[in-house]
Amino acid sequence: MKKKKRLATASLAGCFGCHMSLLDMDERLLEVLEHVEFDRSPLMDFKGFRQRCDIGLIEGGCCNEDNVHVLRQFRENCDVLVAIGQCAIMGGLPVMRNAIMHADDPLRECLEEAYNESPRVLNPGNHIPNDPALPLLLDKVYTCSEVVHIDFQIPGCPPSGDTLYQVLMALATGKKPEFSYGMIKYD
Amino acid sequence: MSETLASTFTIQVDGQTVTVQAGQSIMEACDAAGIYIPRLCDCEGLVPQGSCRVCCVDINGRIQAACTQPAAPGQVIGNETPTLNAHRRTLVEMLFHEGNHLCPICEASGRCELQAMAYRLGITQASPYPYLQPVRPVDASHPDIALDNNRCILCGRCIRASRDIDQKHVFDYVGRGIHKRIGVSAARLAETDASLEDEAIARGTCPVGCILRKREGFDTPVGQRLFDRRPIDLDNAVQHHIPTQAVPAHIESDPP
Ligand code: SF4
Ligand code: SF4
Numbered sequence: 001m002k003k004k005k006r007l008a009t010a011s012l013a014g015c016f017g018c019h020m021s022l023l024d025m026d027e028r029l030l031e032v033l034e035h036v037e038f039d040r041s042p043l044m045d046f047k048g049f050r051q052r053c054d055i056g057l058i059e060g061g062c063c064n065e066d067n068v069h070v071l072r073q074f075r076e077n078c079d080v081l082v083a084i085g086q087c088a089i090m091g092g093l094p095v096m097r098n099a100i101m102h103a104d105d106p107l108r109e110c111l112e113e114a115y116n117e118s119p120r121v122l123n124p125g126n127h128i129p130n131d132p133a134l135p136l137l138l139d140k141v142y143t144c145s146e147v148v149h150i151d152f153q154i155p156g157c158p159p160s161g162d163t164l165y166q167v168l169m170a171l172a173t174g175k176k177p178e179f180s181y182g183m184i185k186y187d
Numbered sequence: 188m189s190e191t192l193a194s195t196f197t198i199q200v201d202g203q204t205v206t207v208q209a210g211q212s213i214m215e216a217c218d219a220a221g222i223y224i225p226r227l228c229d230c231e232g233l234v235p236q237g238s239c240r241v242c243c244v245d246i247n248g249r250i251q252a253a254c255t256q257p258a259a260p261g262q263v264i265g266n267e268t269p270t271l272n273a274h275r276r277t278l279v280e281m282l283f284h285e286g287n288h289l290c291p292i293c294e295a296s297g298r299c300e301l302q303a304m305a306y307r308l309g310i311t312q313a314s315p316y317p318y319l320q321p322v323r324p325v326d327a328s329h330p331d332i333a334l335d336n337n338r339c340i341l342c343g344r345c346i347r348a349s350r351d352i353d354q355k356h357v358f359d360y361v362g363r364g365i366h367k368r369i370g371v372s373a374a375r376l377a378e379t380d381a382s383l384e385d386e387a388i389a390r391g392t393c394p395v396g397c398i399l400r401k402r403e404g405f406d407t408p409v410g411q412r413l414f415d416r417r418p419i420d421l422d423n424a425v426q427h428h429i430p431t432q433a434v435p436a437h438i439e440s441d442p443p
């Protein structure tokens with residue numbers, strides 16, 4: 001039997017929509033699984049790498065220190081690292097907070113806006129979450145390729161199940177993925 | 188007879204012979220012949236200004252903007268060449284990196300010419316440029332119109348439509364270099380005489396999601412929008428109807 005490619009996936013500063021889109025391949029997921037086997041992935045619930053992987057898929061950019069840590073682990077452990085979705089590629093919706101990065105204390109301003117100043121927030125103690133278990137936020141949101149080298153990008157928000165299927169099958173069978181017109185979407 | 192001969196000549200575009208009426212630009216001659224030259228700032232019915240450079244073509248070995256370059260007898264022109272499309276890709280990537288283009292939340296998505304040009308050129312992979320992530324103002328003061336400068340690509344189509352068709356001069360450039368912006372003719376848009384009837388405010392004049400008509404966003408379902416299924420080309424290019432008295436003499440290009 002032909003050796004299967006090993007695939008790891010992670011969701012960083014994203015909404016998990018890109019992972020949901022992986023499931024949107026529907027029954028073709030079974031076809032993909034004839035060519036790949038999962039390593040670390042929220043779809044499998046392994047928390048760490050079990051062995052070196054051929055393909056790593058990253059959803060979301062980096063908004064906190066844990067995102068950077070995971071992304072670097074993926075770069076170290078995956079031969080081909082693929083950024084999927086606008087969040088991973090250009091920051092996506094989280095990157096909107098970079099609009100205040102030119103302020104004197106951008107992170108404080110961001111947290112104040114989110115937890116205290118917004119008219120729709122009810123937070124009587126004006127408490128900003130700071131439990132030690134929470135990863136520290138970065139000064140701004142970074143795209144994946146600003147943090148590590150990214151080999152390949154699949155745009156979309158999320159990329160459709162069709163697009164993910166075609167690109168994943170190409171990568172799993174050692175072909176260069178091609179994008180036909182309808183496969184390129186930035187939304 | 189001799190007049191007809193003198194007023195037409197031919198040029199070669201990607202190996203195809205194109206008949207030109209004297210006085211036409213390369214863009215006009217190609218449009219009339221059904222050959223699409225990619226463009227962002229040029230728009231039929233507006234004075235060409237040659238600023239986006241996406242329409243650059245190779246004319247006898249020199250790269251020049253097709254929208255402002257007059258056609259001349261015997262020109263040999265390259266349009267859809269790998270080199271020119273690589274230049275176009277670079278230009279479009281830089282526009283994406285210079286502003287804030289969050290397509291997932293933009294109501295122009297699917298009908299936006301910048302996005303459509305990126306799709307047409309096949310832009311999927313990371314570019315070498317940093318995202319500048321500028322902080323630009325949003326002006327939602329007008330009851331019917333909003334301006335989100337974060338998406339402006341400075342194509343000047345609103346300026347030309349407002350000046351030459353609406354005769355209102357609502358928009359103009361302010362600032363220089365990287366600080367260049369679109370300004371309005373008052374402190375805020377609400378204090379100008381801009382209205383939904385203006386050509387400058389018509390959907391499609393602004394090629395991106397900067398000039399927005401309020402309460403009209405997201406009216407077309409995803410999958411049915413202009414560029415969802417087919418690339419940007421000649422057939423879906425925006426055309427402006429210009430009342431004859433409003434045509435400035437220098438864009439009167441119809442042959443006599
Ligand atoms: S790209 Fe879109 S679908 Fe994917 S994580 Fe970001 S917001 Fe969610
Ligand atoms: S203006 Fe066009 S490119 Fe910019 S965010 Fe909107 S759809 Fe995307």
Ligand code: SF4
Pocket residue numbers: 338339340341342343344345346358369392393394395397398
């Ligand atoms: S507001 Fe729109 S039409 Fe005007 S210059 Fe900017 S992108 Fe062009």
